[in-house]
Amino acid sequence: MKKICAIGSVNFDIIYPFKGESFSSFGGITYTILTLAKLLPDYEIIPLTNIGKNEKEKFFEILSNFKNIRVEFIREVEGTTKNILRYHNFEERKEKIEFYVKEIEYDRIEEHLDSEGFLINFISPFDISLNNLKKLRKNFDGIIYLDVHSLIRKEINGILTPYYLSGWQEYSNCSDIIQMNLEEMKYFTGLEPSKGVDLISLLILNSGPKILNLTLGKNGAILYFKENNKLIKREVKPEEIYEEDVTGCGDVFGASFLSFYLKTKDPFKSIQKAIYYSSKKAKLKGIEEVIKFL
Numbered sequence: 001m002k003k004i005c006a007i008g009s010v011n012f013d014i015i016y017p018f019k020g021e022s023f024s025s026f027g028g029i030t031y032t033i034l035t036l037a038k039l040l041p042d043y044e045i046i047p048l049t050n051i052g053k054n055e056k057e058k059f060f061e062i063l064s065n066f067k068n069i070r071v072e073f074i075r076e077v078e079g080t081t082k083n084i085l086r087y088h089n090f091e092e093r094k095e096k097i098e099f100y101v102k103e104i105e106y107d108r109i110e111e112h113l114d115s116e117g118f119l120i121n122f123i124s125p126f127d128i129s130l131n132n133l134k135k136l137r138k139n140f141d142g143i144i145y146l147d148v149h150s151l152i153r154k155e156i157n158g159i160l161t162p163y164y165l166s167g168w169q170e171y172s173n174c175s176d177i178i179q180m181n182l183e184e185m186k187y188f189t190g191l192e193p194s195k196g197v198d199l200i201s202l203l204i205l206n207s208g209p210k211i212l213n214l215t216l217g218k219n220g221a222i223l224y225f226k227e228n229n230k231l232i233k234r235e236v237k238p239e240e241i242y243e244e245d246v247t248g249c250g251d252v253f254g255a256s257f258l259s260f261y262l263k264t265k266d267p268f269k270s271i272q273k274a275i276y277y278s279s280k281k282a283k284l285k286g287i288e289e290v291i292k293f294l
Helices: 029-039 056-063 106-110 130-139 168-172 182-189 197-206 249-264 267-281 286-293
Strands: 002-007 010-016 023-028 043-048 050-052 075-077 081-087 093-098 117-121 143-147 153-156 159-162 177-181 211-215 221-227 230-236
Touching (some): 002 029, 023 286, 029 043, 029 056, 029 117, 029 286, 056 286, 130 168, 143 249, 168 182, 182 197, 197 221, 249 267
Parallel strands (some): 002 117, 050 075, 117 143, 143 177
Antiparallel strands (some): 010 023, 211 221, 221 230
């Protein structure tokens, strides 16, 4: 049976939405794992992640909704990252976080080099080291999907704060498909998107990836790739804009894109599906509702 690996950390989210009452849910790589499991039923989903001992039973119960998730590769650790998200509007938020993250060691990765792909979602800056990412790229010929996300963030007094990453080309060179939003593009490359998104996107593609997915929240996403040494740009907007809980939308986007790209090798069809599933997520609260939708 074919398999795909997901690398990232699990969060336990406490969410204060822009409107409505607060609620809690598992988050982080959880959205990635469940989306892959649903959209790739003929694949084994290998989560290379950790879960706190007090949350393990409940977390495994959630994953048991899909029989193709291989939970034996999840390791128990002392605690699970706690993340408090307070939304100032339907898209902008502040996060206060208490990290319990143990880096994924290379021996856990090496065991699954026969996979079709690795989806690396930086839920925390520490999920995989650059050294181990380079080892994976050197020894793996399949697809590596890299979601920049919290790679460009530091925890300062419990607050996740963006900072400028140094040596960004070393990360992008290890990926086939890379995902980021405009803020992440700025801190990832050190370049201001308002000066020219297309030019920055070309620089990123020239550093290694075949595809760049630039997510734009409720405005959809822009797909960039090169064809015959020419930059191709496709803007895709959601058919309908939902405003409920956008937590996890980017995670669902990445997992959806990779799922359909593995099937079709068509980036445009894949981003259309990614927009569809991620926009639907924005009308749902937490993991339990996402499971029902999937």
